[in-house]
Amino acid sequence: MPDSNIDNVISARGLLKVYGAQRAVDSIDLDIRRGEIFGLLGPNGAGKTTTILMMLGLTDISGGTVEVLGFNPVREPLEVKRRVGYLPDAVGFYDHLTARENLTYTARLLAIPRRQIDGRIMEAMERVKLADVVDKRVATYSRGMRQRLGIAEIVMKKAEVAILDEPTSGLDPHATFELLEMIRGLKREGVAVLLSSHLLDRVQSVCDRVALFNKGRIALMGTVVELANQVLGAGHPLLVEASQIDVAAVVRSVDGVQKVTRDSDGNWRIVADRDVRAAVAQRIVTGGGSLVRLADLQPSLEEVYTRYFQEEVRHAA
Amino acid sequence: MPPSAAVRVGSPFTGLGPVFMKELSDHLSSIRMLVLTLFVIVFGAFPVASSLQQLRTVVGADAYLFLRIFTIAPEQIALPFVQALNFVIPLMAIGLGFDSVNSEFNRRTLSRVLSQPIYRDALLLGKFLGGLVTLAVALVALWLIVFGAGLLLLGLPPRGVEVARALGFLVVAIAYGGVWLAVSMLFSVVFRSTATSALCALGLWLFFFILWPMIADAITLGFVPNEIRSVDQLLSLQELSLALQRLSPGTLFTEAVIGLLNPETRTLGPMLPSQMRGAIVGAPLPLDESLLMIWPQVTGLIASMIVLFAAAYVIFQRQEVRA
Ligand SMILES: Nc1ncnc2c1ncn2[C@@H]1O[C@H](COP(=O)(O)OP(=O)(O)OP(=O)(O)O)[C@@H](O)[C@H]1O
Ligand SMILES: [Mg+2]
Numbered sequence: 001m002p003d004s005n006i007d008n009v010i011s012a013r014g015l016l017k018v019y020g021a022q023r024a025v026d027s028i029d030l031d032i033r034r035g036e037i038f039g040l041l042g043p044n045g046a047g048k049t050t051t052i053l054m055m056l057g058l059t060d061i062s063g064g065t066v067e068v069l070g071f072n073p074v075r076e077p078l079e080v081k082r083r084v085g086y087l088p089d090a091v092g093f094y095d096h097l098t099a100r101e102n103l104t105y106t107a108r109l110l111a112i113p114r115r116q117i118d119g120r121i122m123e124a125m126e127r128v129k130l131a132d133v134v135d136k137r138v139a140t141y142s143r144g145m146r147q148r149l150g151i152a153e154i155v156m157k158k159a160e161v162a163i164l165d166e167p168t169s170g171l172d173p174h175a176t177f178e179l180l181e182m183i184r185g186l187k188r189e190g191v192a193v194l195l196s197s198h199l200l201d202r203v204q205s206v207c208d209r210v211a212l213f214n215k216g217r218i219a220l221m222g223t224v225v226e227l228a229n230q231v232l233g234a235g236h237p238l239l240v241e242a243s244q245i246d247v248a249a250v251v252r253s254v255d256g257v258q259k260v261t262r263d264s265d266g267n268w269r270i271v272a273d274r275d276v277r278a279a280v281a282q283r284i285v286t287g288g289g290s291l292v293r294l295a296d297l298q299p300s301l302e303e304v305y306t307r308y309f310q311e312e313v314r315h316a317a
Numbered sequence: 318m319p320p321s322a323a324v325r326v327g328s329p330f331t332g333l334g335p336v337f338m339k340e341l342s343d344h345l346s347s348i349r350m351l352v353l354t355l356f357v358i359v360f361g362a363f364p365v366a367s368s369l370q371q372l373r374t375v376v377g378a379d380a381y382l383f384l385r386i387f388t389i390a391p392e393q394i395a396l397p398f399v400q401a402l403n404f405v406i407p408l409m410a411i412g413l414g415f416d417s418v419n420s421e422f423n424r425r426t427l428s429r430v431l432s433q434p435i436y437r438d439a440l441l442l443g444k445f446l447g448g449l450v451t452l453a454v455a456l457v458a459l460w461l462i463v464f465g466a467g468l469l470l471l472g473l474p475p476r477g478v479e480v481a482r483a484l485g486f487l488v489v490a491i492a493y494g495g496v497w498l499a500v501s502m503l504f505s506v507v508f509r510s511t512a513t514s515a516l517c518a519l520g521l522w523l524f525f526f527i528l529w530p531m532i533a534d535a536i537t538l539g540f541v542p543n544e545i546r547s548v549d550q551l552l553s554l555q556e557l558s559l560a561l562q563r564l565s566p567g568t569l570f571t572e573a574v575i576g577l578l579n580p581e582t583r584t585l586g587p588m589l590p591s592q593m594r595g596a597i598v599g600a601p602l603p604l605d606e607s608l609l610m611i612w613p614q615v616t617g618l619i620a621s622m623i624v625l626f627a628a629a630y631v632i633f634q635r636q637e638v639r640a
């Protein structure tokens with residue numbers, strides 16, 4: 001492959017999956033770099049799970065190629081699966097067994113030497129804060145604990161790549177937060193993480209890059225800021241709250257400012273092509289106004305997502 | 318659909334050991350296994366106890382006395398031990414296999430397990446072997462109980478050749494169980510619902526036990542000409558009936574067991590051991606000739622087990638992993 005790169009842990013070229021007449025995954029190109037957290041986003045049925053299953057060799061590929069850590073999942077699935085951790089959506093464990101027994105089974109399948117198994121299980125369970133319930137039957141685990149047990153399995157495996165399908169679905173905000181912390185922990189250890197999700201604002205906080213899936217195609221790909229630029233056309237939106245001054249008048253001449261509007265609360269929204277906070281603050285203060293608030297409005301993935309799919313619908317109509 | 322056609326790298330048996338050990342320990346520690354074992358013991362104990370009662374009165378008269386424990390139809394309950402096994406082994410095998418694959422789907426463990434370095438081949442084979450060994454453990458235990466009871470109550474040790482024949486019987490019984498285990502695993506692959514798969518397996522079992530003999534008779538009757546003119550015609554009709562009966566694994570099992578445990582048997586037909594005993598006169602065959610005689614039946618059992626397993630494998634390979 002011409003542009004395959006050793007820094008890529010996963011690279012797909014023209015990856016295709018056909019179910020009957022339907023193209024569930026339609027010729028996608030995708031590169032996941034070593035050590036990054038990559039988010040696959042898209043509405044239900046967009047083809048996220050199918051893409052993931054093809055990367056793991058768990059379903060046939062209809063066309064194109066995919067390489068995971070330099071291995072071909074079609075020909076060398078065992079090599080891929082030895083190095084990649086997978087947390088399926090709605091992960092299941094053997095309820096009648098304890099967490100330790102469940103992980104021991106996985107460890108045996110991974111051919112981890114017997115003497116190391118217990119140590120690695122305990123280490124992993126401590127990482128996901130389940131060490132105290134390691135000998136409880138999984139039947140007694142809550143949804144969030146099961147997800148964490150799934151993460152523990154990946155930690156125990158010492159996977160180089162972690163693929164998480166909807167890891168936060170069905171979790172309460174606190175459990176979601178904890179799980180995302182664990183995902184960041186994986187990244188700190190140099191594990192590349194590929195995750196799919198619907199919870200956009202949560203995903204935004206952990207993902208280095210995202211790909212927006214739509215009907216089997218990747219509609220947009222890049223960092224959240226890049227996507228926002230592409231879809232919302234906004235570089236750096238700012239929120240300004242100030243009194244005793246006409247903000248629009250003094251700020252409009254600042255270099256880089258593209259648009260100044262006043263919202264219904266009387267606050268000002270400034271859109272600029274770069275970070276203009278310092279200049280804006282200075283103008284307001286020297287102009288005699290009192291600056292109450294100056295906030296960087298992060299482009300929200302939610303907004304990007306909604307706007308993008310609205311546009312889609314409009315174009316289609 | 319995994320890449321069955323593509324050239325795969327790595328042994329298809331990677332991970333077979335862990336799957337086998339897990340299945341075995343799951344089975345052996347399950348309540349279900351306890352129930353099945355109780356069932357088998359109850360079914361086995363009555364015929365054996367009454368056979369022994371009866372046999373104690375004829376000590377010394379019979380060279381193969383020990384084997385009669387397995388085959389005679391006791392006066393009180395008219396059910397030889399081997400017939401009881403013919404009936405309960407399928408039940409036990411179905412009980413062990415009917416949910417082996419679909420329960421992994423339903424518990425959503427399948428995709429997690431298959432994302433470990435293991436091919437589906439190893440998963441299915443490990444499950445099958447786990448079930449088969451569980452079955453074998455139960456049958457060996459039962460066999461030992463019967464043997465021990467015989468030793469105690471008859472008060473004389475079996476001869477070497479009797480032990481050899483009884484061991485052969487054990488092997489045939491395990492192979493018979495393997496056929497039904499493969500049947501139930503096939504259904505567990507085909508149907509996502511465990512209830513449906515159990516129902517189908519049990520339905521097939523009842524079909525072969527109750528309906529098939531009648532259907533085979535009816536088909537044979539359909540071929541009967543207006544008037545039978547020669548012995549050849551009669552023989553060919555009988556062969557047809559036999560061939561049809563032998564499509565049922567139960568017939569193969571019964572025939573093989575009769576050949577092994579009734580050394581006097583010289584030809585095999587779909588008859589009950591009790592009928593056989595009265596019908597056949599003559600010197601007992603040596604063990605090797607008996608083995609030669611039952612060889613087709615044993616091969617038939619093993620072959621059908623392999624074919625059923627292969628069918629389950631092919632279907633499993635084509636299934637999507639997601640629930
Ligand atoms: N076994 C199958 N047979 C036919 N079509 C299928 C099959 N599995 C999935 N599909 C179709 O493929 C498309 C992509 O499904 P996929 O599960 O990959 O979506 P997804 O992005 O993971 O959705 P979700 O967010 O709901 O999990 C869907 O339209 C689905 O209907
Ligand atoms: Mg999905």
